[in-house]
Amino acid sequence: MSINFILNNQQIKTCPLCENAVYKFQKRSHLIPEWMYKDCYDDKHKAIRVMLKDQHVNKAQKGFYAEIICGDCEKESQVYDHYASLILTSHAQSTNGYKSITHSVHKEYSRWENIEFKKLQNFVYACLLRTQLFEQREGKELIIPKHFNAIRKLYNDDSLINDYSYPIITIKIPEDDKFRNIVILPFRKKVAAHHVIEFSSLGFCFWIFVSSHKKPDWVYNLRLNKNGGMYLIHMNYQETGTFKDSALHIGRLAKKSSIV
Numbered sequence: 001m002s003i004n005f006i007l008n009n010q011q012i013k014t015c016p017l018c019e020n021a022v023y024k025f026q027k028r029s030h031l032i033p034e035w036m037y038k039d040c041y042d043d044k045h046k047a048i049r050v051m052l053k054d055q056h057v058n059k060a061q062k063g064f065y066a067e068i069i070c071g072d073c074e075k076e077s078q079v080y081d082h083y084a085s086l087i088l089t090s091h092a093q094s095t096n097g098y099k100s101i102t103h104s105v106h107k108e109y110s111r112w113e114n115i116e117f118k119k120l121q122n123f124v125y126a127c128l129l130r131t132q133l134f135e136q137r138e139g140k141e142l143i144i145p146k147h148f149n150a151i152r153k154l155y156n157d158d159s160l161i162n163d164y165s166y167p168i169i170t171i172k173i174p175e176d177d178k179f180r181n182i183v184i185l186p187f188r189k190k191v192a193a194h195h196v197i198e199f200s201s202l203g204f205c206f207w208i209f210v211s212s213h214k215k216p217d218w219v220y221n222l223r224l225n226k227n228g229g230m231y232l233i234h235m236n237y238q239e240t241g242t243f244k245d246s247a248l249h250i251g252r253l254a255k256k257s258s259i260v
């Protein structure tokens with residue numbers, strides 16, 4: 001994907017995210033933002049990395065950084081990461097970003113309104129895209145390249161408002177769930193026979209559906225909607241794996257590694 005050539009004795013690279021020609025990449029781009037590790041620092045580096053290709057699961061270092069995108073892409077993604085931090089972290093409740101959202105909480109779900117759709121969508125997509133680029137650099141395969149390219153296009157083009165091609169489902173993990181504060185870096189699993197990229201931290205678990213065929217109705221009903229609304233399903237972390245055994249697999253490993 002990346003094309004390198006020499007100009008005036010300087011190597012020109014192609015940024016795999018914006019596809020611009022650049023002299024150098026950002027030295028340390030995070031795969032998922034630093035704030036997502038916030039409550040997970042104190043106790044035994046509660047981060048788990050699941051390799052997309054072979055479902056290999058292991059403990060990860062606290063912050064996960066790599067030289068994968070250009071400085072402009074890094075700056076842009078920080079805008080989305082910052083917005084997400086305003087609405088998702090527990091200390092964000094005094095910010096205007098948080099206050100502008102209407103939250104209604106029910107027993108089995110919450111409903112949020114007035115979300116800045118494109119910013120939250122791009123926060124989620126950026127975590128997926130950066131991790132994919134990192135995995136690719138390590139010799140692992142991309143999720144089907146046409147999906148990667150399509151998600152990258154949605155991410156890069158502000159005029160594309162599309163909440164149905166790669167819908168995002170958000171799960172809220174209850175306060176007393178022992179998995180709540182484990183960072184799980186993006187990995188691939190199957191939900192209702194569809195490929196999904198999942199990542200989670202700080203009590204939120206995100207699913208991005210990455211298949212070409214029509215998703216189940218419940219996905220369209222609950223997804224992050226372009227009008228700024230979304231449902232958050234209240235579910236224990238291990239329940240999220242009821243469709244497939246990924247969550248149980250992670251659970252077993254976490255136990256074995258004394259992460260929990």
Ligand SMILES: [Zn+2]
Binds near residue numbers: 019069071072073
């Ligand atoms: Zn770039």
